[in-house]
Amino acid sequence: MAKTIREIxxxxxxxxxxxxxxxxxxxxxxxxxATKAAAHxxxxxxxxxxxxxxxxxxxxxxxxxxxxKIQKAWLNEVPAYAGLAxxxxxxxxxxxxxxxxxxxxxxxxxxxxxxxxxxxxIAGKDVRLRAxxxxxxxxxxxxxxxxxxxxxxxxxxLSNPRNAYQNYNVAVNLDPERDIYTYMGxxxxxxxxxxxxxxxxxxxxxxxxxxxxxxxGTRIFLGGAAGYVFWQGTxxxxxxxxxxxxxxxxGAGTLSVVGDMKQxxxxxxxxxxxxxxxxxxxVGLGAAIxxxxxxxxxxxxxxxxxIVAPVVDYSRGYPYGEGGPLGHVxxxxxxxGKIAVQGKEVPTGSLSSYPKAKEITEILKDWIKTGHFLLxxxxxxxxxxxxxxxxxxLPEREVEEEV
Amino acid sequence: MxxxxxxxxxxxxxxxxxxxxxxxxxxxxxxxxxRATITPRSEGVIVLGLEGxxxxxxxxxxxxxxxxxxxxxxxxDVVRDEKRCTxxxxxxxxxxxGALSRDIGTQEVGFSAGDCVACxxxxxxxxxxxxxxxx
Ligand code: SF4
Ligand code: SF4
Numbered sequence: 001m002a003k004t005i006r007e008i009x010x011x012x013x014x015x016x017x018x019x020x021x022x023x024x025x026x027x028x029x030x031x032x033x034a035t036k037a038a039a040h041x042x043x044x045x046x047x048x049x050x051x052x053x054x055x056x057x058x059x060x061x062x063x064x065x066x067x068x069k070i071q072k073a074w075l076n077e078v079p080a081y082a083g084l085a086x087x088x089x090x091x092x093x094x095x096x097x098x099x100x101x102x103x104x105x106x107x108x109x110x111x112x113x114x115x116x117x118x119x120x121x122i123a124g125k126d127v128r129l130r131a132x133x134x135x136x137x138x139x140x141x142x143x144x145x146x147x148x149x150x151x152x153x154x155x156x157x158l159s160n161p162r163n164a165y166q167n168y169n170v171a172v173n174l175d176p177e178r179d180i181y182t183y184m185g186x187x188x189x190x191x192x193x194x195x196x197x198x199x200x201x202x203x204x205x206x207x208x209x210x211x212x213x214x215x216x217g218t219r220i221f222l223g224g225a226a227g228y229v230f231w232q233g234t235x236x237x238x239x240x241x242x243x244x245x246x247x248x249x250x251g252a253g254t255l256s257v258v259g260d261m262k263q264x265x266x267x268x269x270x271x272x273x274x275x276x277x278x279x280x281x282x283v284g285l286g287a288a289i290x291x292x293x294x295x296x297x298x299x300x301x302x303x304x305x306x307i308v309a310p311v312v313d314y315s316r317g318y319p320y321g322e323g324g325p326l327g328h329v330x331x332x333x334x335x336x337g338k339i340a341v342q343g344k345e346v347p348t349g350s351l352s353s354y355p356k357a358k359e360i361t362e363i364l365k366d367w368i369k370t371g372h373f374l375l376x377x378x379x380x381x382x383x384x385x386x387x388x389x390x391x392x393x394l395p396e397r398e399v400e401e402e403v
Numbered sequence: 404m405x406x407x408x409x410x411x412x413x414x415x416x417x418x419x420x421x422x423x424x425x426x427x428x429x430x431x432x433x434x435x436x437x438r439a440t441i442t443p444r445s446e447g448v449i450v451l452g453l454e455g456x457x458x459x460x461x462x463x464x465x466x467x468x469x470x471x472x473x474x475x476x477x478x479x480d481v482v483r484d485e486k487r488c489t490x491x492x493x494x495x496x497x498x499x500x501g502a503l504s505r506d507i508g509t510q511e512v513g514f515s516a517g518d519c520v521a522c523x524x525x526x527x528x529x530x531x532x533x534x535x536x537x538x
Contacts, residue, residue: 194496270489271531273530337505337507354492355511
């Protein structure tokens with residue numbers, strides 16, 4: 001018998017909902033089969049924790065006296081975008097502090113960037129705001145240098161254009177000599193290491209592969225608090241090749257998410273430095289998936305053995321678009337510590353924390369059990385497998401200078 | 404009398420040579436092997452505690468260098484800030500000794516300080532910078 005989200009919410013309110021984690025669901029469906037599991041399990045919790053570069057914070061700092069239309073702003077010397085009204089600014093996770101040596105001293109350390117500012121704001125630390133403006137009749141002020149604290153800000157909203165990638169590349173380095181420094185971590189020369197970045201069987205969109213329940217308006221776990229999906233993420237690419245269980249065999253769906261940073265915890269939003277690459281932000285995100293029917297029970301029972309990811313060379317393949325994937329490997333193999341690539345045994349590392357992802361599934365389960373988190377009906381579904389939506393490259397056109 | 408902690412890297416072709424025992428006999432030093440590991444690339448890494456005359460230790464180390472060993476002073480330890488570590492697993496392929504390793508069952512990344520040779524390879528490779536050099 002199919003269930004509705006409203007019925008599940010009534011059970012949550014009554015305190016008799018059956019909620020399990022995505023890891024627990026694997027065994028339940030294995031033992032009882034999908035039909036029985038769908039009949040008695042109402043919700044499956046999922047989670048992921050990893051660097052999500054397309055993240056940032058939208059902040060309203062409030063008006064100073066005299067008033068100022070901020071034209072350029074820096075938070076702890078990290079530039080923030082100020083081209084919005086007077087005192088709204090946006091700080092992106094990958095922006096670097098002024099004066100950072102970047103990759104001039106290769107590989108650069110990238111010690112402090114936007115991700116670190118976001119973490120410090122959430123942790124309640126004072127952050128220095130410096131701003132300049134040209135001055136107008138209504139906004140005469142031209143300079144500002146002060147300390148701000150999240151408690152005093154009007155709004156401080158994590159607004160991430162692309163999070164929770166549904167599957168991702170496994171990065172390797174085919175260069176025979178040179179270690180490379182990428183957003184996928186340090187990759188050792190000559191297939192010396194392989195890095196992956198997905199929670200696999202716990203990952204939200206891998207447990208709802210065709211976006212039947214996660215859509216626009218879906219309430220989620222974001223950074224330790226409740227947040228929301230507000231759009232498909234940028235580069236959302238639902239039409240990639242899939243396995244017979246509908247699991248995309250490469251990066252596919254993504255989510256745009258928002259949440260109130262004042263409710264978040266720096267345990268789940270962590271500024272990071274990718275050696276030789278740049279700054280970023282580790283984001284903890286989770287979704288509670290309603291087990292509406294047998295198909296959802298089967299989807300949420302997906303396991304690492306059944307999820308495969310493409311192995312991609314980041315020395316030439318990724319940056320220069322040379323050649324396709326070197327093969328596919330399962331998350332089971334990746335988590336076991338070794339994969340085979342071109343006949344060579346390659347040790348694996350990861351950027352995505354499985355222990356933290358698992359903790360998120362437990363926290364969400366607890367929130368739901370105790371009635372603190374209700375599921376939400378998507379206002380509109382995300383473009384899915386049949387949408388025809390693809391992720392397009394940039395076609396460059398010749399620009400002729402006018403003389 | 405002086406004491407010194409040093410990290411000795413054995414290249415693959417010298418791994419069978421008893422250079423450390425020759426060195427301590429030749430220069431009349433007391434020694435203590437604090438850690439010894441063979442890396443996945445089949446190089447040896449030994450952390451040695453040496454005790455002897457200041458001048459003898461210096462001569463011993465330059466003799467070892469001349470034999471093809473790479474010798475670095477170990478003046479610092481690498482430690483993990485457990486609160487900062489997010490268990491991501493970005494360090495495990497960097498660590499030559501297995502001091503940082505992941506449990507296949509729980510996927511937790513353990514740090515065993517006793518196996519660490521303070522090579523510092525994990526320090527910049529750790530995204531939240533939980534691995535730190537302690538002076
Ligand atoms: S890379 Fe750093 S944060 Fe990640 S597991 Fe290793 S020590 Fe912990
Ligand atoms: S310093 Fe880091 S990489 Fe080097 S041995 Fe110690 S734990 Fe391993």
